[in-house]
Amino acid sequence: MKVVAVLVATLFLSSVVTWLVAGLGGQERARTEHADLLRRIERTREARVTLPPVSYAEAEALAAERDRLDELGDRRLALLTDPRDAPRGRTLGSVLADLDLPGLAEGAPLRTQVEAWAADDPAAEAVLARLLALVDEADVAEVESLSRRREDSLAVPDLAAEAWELVVVSEMDSVLAFLERLVPGHGEPVLSVTSASLRRIDPTLWSTLPDRLEAPPVRLSVRVEAHRVRPTVPGGRP
Amino acid sequence: MTFLGASAIGVDVTDGTLKAVKLVRRGRRVRLAASWRIPCHRDEDRERAALAALASFAGSARPDGLTSVIVAAPDHGHASRTYIIPTMATERLADMVRYEVLSELRLAAEDTVVRFHARKGVVEREVHAVAFDRGRLDTFTAQLREARIPFDELHPPGYALASFVEHEQPLGRDRVVLGVGERSTELVLLRDDGLWTRHLPFGVADERRPAVLAERLASEVEAAAAFLLPDDTPFRPADAVLTEEGALSARLTTELTRALALPVTRFGELPRIDTPGRLRGSGATEAQTLAMGKALGLALTGLGLARFPCPLVSGNPRRAALRTLPSAAAGLVVASLGLFGMTHLALDRADTLATTLAEDLPGEMEDLLRRSQETRAELGTLQGRADGLLALARRRPAVMAVRTALDRVAQVVATRGSETLHVDSVWLAPGDTARPSQLTLTLDADPGRDEALAAALPETFRGVFEDVTVAGPSPAPERGLSRWVVEIVLP
Numbered sequence: 073m074k075v076v077a078v079l080v081a082t083l084f085l086s087s088v089v090t091w092l093v094a095g096l097g098g099q100e101r102a103r104t105e106h107a108d109l110l111r112r113i114e115r116t117r118e119a120r121v122t123l124p125p126v127s128y129a130e131a132e133a134l135a136a137e138r139d140r141l142d143e144l145g146d147r148r149l150a151l152l153t154d155p156r157d158a159p160r161g162r163t164l165g166s167v168l169a170d171l172d173l174p175g176l177a178e179g180a181p182l183r184t185q186v187e188a189w190a191a192d193d194p195a196a197e198a199v200l201a202r203l204l205a206l207v208d209e210a211d212v213a214e215v216e217s218l219s220r221r222r223e224d225s226l227a228v229p230d231l232a233a234e235a236w237e238l239v240v241v242s243e244m245d246s247v248l249a250f251l252e253r254l255v256p257g258h259g260e261p262v263l264s265v266t267s268a269s270l271r272r273i274d275p276t277l278w279s280t281l282p283d284r285l286e287a288p289p290v291r292l293s294v295r296v297e298a299h300r301v302r303p304t305v306p307g308g309r310p
Numbered sequence: 311m312t313f314l315g316a317s318a319i320g321v322d323v324t325d326g327t328l329k330a331v332k333l334v335r336r337g338r339r340v341r342l343a344a345s346w347r348i349p350c351h352r353d354e355d356r357e358r359a360a361l362a363a364l365a366s367f368a369g370s371a372r373p374d375g376l377t378s379v380i381v382a383a384p385d386h387g388h389a390s391r392t393y394i395i396p397t398m399a400t401e402r403l404a405d406m407v408r409y410e411v412l413s414e415l416r417l418a419a420e421d422t423v424v425r426f427h428a429r430k431g432v433v434e435r436e437v438h439a440v441a442f443d444r445g446r447l448d449t450f451t452a453q454l455r456e457a458r459i460p461f462d463e464l465h466p467p468g469y470a471l472a473s474f475v476e477h478e479q480p481l482g483r484d485r486v487v488l489g490v491g492e493r494s495t496e497l498v499l500l501r502d503d504g505l506w507t508r509h510l511p512f513g514v515a516d517e518r519r520p521a522v523l524a525e526r527l528a529s530e531v532e533a534a535a536a537f538l539l540p541d542d543t544p545f546r547p548a549d550a551v552l553t554e555e556g557a558l559s560a561r562l563t564t565e566l567t568r569a570l571a572l573p574v575t576r577f578g579e580l581p582r583i584d585t586p587g588r589l590r591g592s593g594a595t596e597a598q599t600l601a602m603g604k605a606l607g608l609a610l611t612g613l614g615l616a617r618f619p620c621p622l623v624s625g626n627p628r629r630a631a632l633r634t635l636p637s638a639a640a641g642l643v644v645a646s647l648g649l650f651g652m653t654h655l656a657l658d659r660a661d662t663l664a665t666t667l668a669e670d671l672p673g674e675m676e677d678l679l680r681r682s683q684e685t686r687a688e689l690g691t692l693q694g695r696a697d698g699l700l701a702l703a704r705r706r707p708a709v710m711a712v713r714t715a716l717d718r719v720a721q722v723v724a725t726r727g728s729e730t731l732h733v734d735s736v737w738l739a740p741g742d743t744a745r746p747s748q749l750t751l752t753l754d755a756d757p758g759r760d761e762a763l764a765a766a767l768p769e770t771f772r773g774v775f776e777d778v779t780v781a782g783p784s785p786a787p788e789r790g791l792s793r794w795v796v797e798i799v800l801p
Contacts, residue, residue, distance in 0.1 A: 080639045087646035090654050098656030105663035112667045120674030126679045134685040141692035148699035225742060228698035229691070247711050255706040264705040268712070270736040299702070 147209055149230055153258070158259025159209075164190050164201040171208050175215045182218055189220060196220070196234070199298040203236060205240070210250035213242040213289065214281070222231050224297070225266050231299035235266065238294055242288035254296050262299040269293045312743025314692055318378040319342070321367065322465050322604040325491020325513055326350050326384060328363035329602040332591070333449060333583065333609040339778060340613065341584040341754075345602065346371060347594035349492075353400040356493075357384075361453050368385075368459045375632035378612035379460050382467035382604055383622045384450050385509045386494070389415050390538070392504030396434045398672060402609065403437070414466060415629050423447055427469070427620045438505045440466050442622055449625050461779060462612070462630065468507025470607030472498045473616035475551050478581055483548040485533055490556025495533055496525065496604060505618060506538040506556065514555045514562070514595050523556075524565030531570065538582060542794040550574045553603030577601065616774065697743040705740040707801050708747035712738055715749055719768045722763070729756035730765075748801040754791040757783065763794055771798065 168176060168183065176183045186204075190197035200218075207215060216239040224233035240250060247270060256262045271291045273281070279288055315336040323375050328348040334341045348366055350359035364381075373379050392398075393410055395403060406422045411417070425440040447464065454461055471489045475498075489496035510530055518521040535545045541789045550572045557576040578601045579585065585688045589599060610616045655738070665735040668674065716736065723731050734752040741747040755763055761782045771778045777799035783792030 075637070076639065079643050081512060084642045085648045087649035087653075090647040094654035095649065095656050098653060098660050100665060101660040102656055105660050109663050110504060112669060112671065116667060116671050117676075119675055123672075123675055126675050126682065128678065131678050131682045134682055135690065136683055138685050138688055138692060141689065145696040148696060148703065149570055152699060152703060225492055226698040226702055227694075229695050230699075230703065231702075244716070248716070251635055251712060252709055255709050257706060262632040262702065264702055265738065265740055266705075266711050267740070268709070268732075268736075270712070272732060272734050289377070 093127060111276045121166050145230070149301070150225075152299075153260050153263050154257070155259040157257055159202075159205065162201060162205050164197050164204070167201050167204045167208060171204060173207075173214055175217075176204070182215065186218065187200070195261075195300060199234065199236065202261060202263065202298075203296065206236075206250055206253040207238075207240065210253060211246050212240045212250050213246065216291070221295075226297075228299070230301055231262065232302050233297045233299045238296065238297065239291060239295075241281055241289050241291050244290050245287070247290050247292045251294065254294065260300055264297050264299070266295045266297055268295070289307065316378070316613055317376065318609045319371065319373050320382075320470065320605040320608025320610070321364070322382040322383045322467055322470075322602070322608060323350065323360040323363055323707070324494060324509075324604070324703070325489070325496070325784050326356075326493030326515060327491060327555070328360070328367055328606050329554075329594070329598075329605045330367055330591075331599065331602055331605045331609050332371075332373075332377070333606070333613055335615070336612045339584060340582065340610075340615065341585065342580065342599070344371070344591035345589050345594040345599040345605075346591045347598055357450075357453070358383075361457055361459075362606060364459045365457050368457075373460055375394055375629055376636065378462045378611040378633070379629075380463050380465055380470075380608040381461045382440060382470065382608055383464040383649045385442065385467055385496075385507075386446070386511065387443055388507070388509060389417075390466075390505070390507040391415075391441075393437045393439060394434050394503070394504060395428075395437050395626070397431055403435070403700075407437055411439050412593065415441060417441060421445065423622060425466075425620050425622050427618050436503060437468070437604070438618060438620070440469070440507070440620060440622075442466075447623060452553060457725075458774060459628065460629065462624070462626055463621045465608055465611055466507065466620055466622065467608070468496045468498050468509070469505070469618040469620050470616065471496050471553065472500055472505055472607070473610055473618045474506070474553075474603045474607030476500070476617045477610055478577065478583070479551070479575070481548060484546050486547045486550040486570065487603075488531075488550060488552050488556065488566070489554040490523075490527070490552065491554040495530075495556070496554075497527075499531075499535060499539065499545065499547075501539070501543075503543070504539070506534065508534050508538070514559065520559060520562040520565045520672060521569075524562060524569040527566060528569035547572055552576050553601050553602075555601070557601040557603075558597060563581070578689070580606075605631040608648045638736070645706075701742045702715065704747065708738060708740040711747070711800050712736055712799070713747055714774060715751060715796075717750060717770070717794075718774055719753065722766050722770050725762075725766070726755070726759065729759055731755040731759060734793070741800070746801060749800060751796040751798075752773050753794040753796070754786040754788055755783075755794060757790070757792045760792050763792075765794060766793060771796070775799075776784055776801065 181290050186200055190200055219237045221235040221237060223235040240247065251268060254263045254265050273289050273291055278289065315334065317332060317334045319330055319332045327350060328345040331342060331595065334343045346367055348363045350363045354651040391411060391414065395406055396606060407426045411424045421444050423442045423444045424439060426437050429436040430589055471487055475487050485500040487498035487500060490515045492515045493513045495513055497508040497510055498507040514523065517526065539545050550566065550570050552566060552574050553562055563574050563576060580600065607616060611619050716733065717734055732754060734754045737750040739748045767780045768778060775798045779797040780794065782794035786793035
């Protein structure tokens with residue numbers, strides 16, 4: 073009986089002490105927190121009046137869509153600039169040396185222009201080297217003209233573009249072979265055709281054309297865009 | 311009484327033998343837990359013998375503080391009356407009863423203890439009053455305390471006996487109750503309108519001949535009925551109940567039946583008290599225990615179940631306070647749990663309030679709105695980027711379509727024979743993000759082939775290009791030829 077009484081008394085005293093030490097303080101803190109909560113409610117109410125409706129779900133959906141589009145663009149860019157299918161790199165000098173075209177013969181005005189572009193701009197040199205290498209690979213008979221235009225028909229943020237216009241003359245097979253090499257998917261620079269025109273050359277004019285033609289010639293006027301990936305700033309976009 | 315139940319011991323030492331029983335109550339059920347029977351030594355002074363028996367009992371039973379101990383008061387020479395008194399305040403009632411008793415019995419107020427039990431009534435109340443010798447009561451009480459014999463109250467043994475009989479075998483009619491002990495007898499007359507008791511100073515030990523004892527008891531009953539009961543209503547008892555040592559004698563029972571001309575009953579069992587097979591305690595057989603009417607009545611009084619409670623002396627406030635200890639302890643435990651609970655709730659509530667509604671929720675809302683707007687603007691740019699890269703990639707199949715278209719045209723040209731039919735030009739306009747690629751072929755042909763070409767040109771591209779428009783013939787720049795224009799929208 074005494075033991076029970078002592079235990080009960082101890083339990084009661086400890087509960088009283090606990091209440092005095094922690095319970096009263098907890099009540100006071102609850103009162104303070106309640107006042108703070110009312111203040112926060114009022115602030116939030118004011119914010120809801122001034123701000124348009126916002127949604128965490130919508131924000132998350134937008135972020136997810138942004139990530140999806142970002143990844144999609146990165147995938148497409150990677151496919152376009154994949155270097156695995158890039159042709160063997162040849163310097164402009166070696167290409168010009170290999171080409172045996174009257175228009176690009178040593179001292180010809182077009183060659184002089186090409187060399188001036190190359191000397192002025194390494195990026196232009198690379199594009200010219202690629203274009204003329206393709207001319208050589210397709211066995212085009214002649215390059216009648218080559219001009220440079222500062223145009224960008226697509227304005228893709230990642231890519232800096234420059235347009236080149238070529239007019240070549242050769243047999244249909246060579247012309248088509250050349251045209252079909254002016255497509256993306258062969259690494260940088262990414263080449264694409266923005267317009268192309270093949271024209272039949274009147275037979276009466278064939279005598280003015282290079283002798284090496286073995287089939288009726290056609291004239292191809294093609295506008296080519298050369299795209300290069302823009303250098304990126306650290307941690308950011310191009 | 312505690313919330314767990316209650317226990318009480320009734321002790322009767324008024325008729326030459328100490329008889330005690332312990333009853334335990336749990337809810338509505340009452341159980342007989344133990345019984346004791348200690349004969350008082352006859353060679354000794356009766357009072358001293360009774361005290362010795364009580365001391366022996368206290369040492370043997372060791373009643374704990376939670377068990378009520380109700381002891382029978384020494385009722386030799388007591389007086390018992392029943393009055394019908396108008397309903398009044400308790401203090402006035404007590405004064406009225408005391409006045410009636412003292413004046414009727416012509417007793418000295420300072421020498422007499424007057425107590426009563428009043429039955430409830432709206433207009434008038436039936437009051438059972440007893441008068442005891444104060445000196446005898448005080449002496450007995452002092453002797454109990456001196457001998458450290460624990461007790462809580464003293465009650466009239468006749469009232470306790472009446473309570474027991476009415477508890478176990480309520481009749482609702484006139485009744486005689488005889489508690490025939492060793493050396494004294496308790497006589498109780500029960501009627502619908504009252505209760506009267508008388509102490510008879512003889513018992514089974516004083517008259518060994520049952521027939522003589524029975525006659526003597528019968529004459530005492532008749533005398534008590536004539537003396538005590540009011541004349542207005544005749545006393546017609548339906549039966550007589552026999553308890554104590556006298557109930558153990560079948561012969562006495564028979565003789566009493568004849569002498570009283572009434573059926574005499576004894577308790578062979580207790581209808582409303584659970585009796586276990588084996589009883590704790592000492593000195594009492596089952597039959598003796600069942601016959602302990604006064605002790606059982608006193609124990610019922612301790613449990614609050616007596617019909618005629620009449621405390622003469624309240625013994626021990628300390629013991630009474632001790633009996634409240636379990637309830638107090640339970641209350642303290644509940645209070646403690648309540649305080650712990652309240653503390654926990656207060657702290658929990660404070661924590662909950664602190665974490666409800668972030669402090670900077672408006673700032674978060676603004677930030678979220680800004681981020682949503684920025685993201686929405688960024689989406690346009692990213693969509694344009696993805697579309698631009700796709701348009702760039704689609705230029706490849708557009709270029710490849712030129713050879714395909716020319717191959718199809720070549721099949722038509724091959725049928726020309728000697729007539730003129732040639733491709734004058736091919737124009738490729740690769741599309742962008744807003745429009746599809748388009749391929750335009752211009753053919754010049756001999757007008758004689760117009761009809762054939764009108765059918766052949768659409769047919770040659772069927773299954774290769776879906777969207778083909780053939781226009782012509784129209785006059786060609788080259789004189790004399792028809793011009794056909796085939797426009798193909800590339801997918």
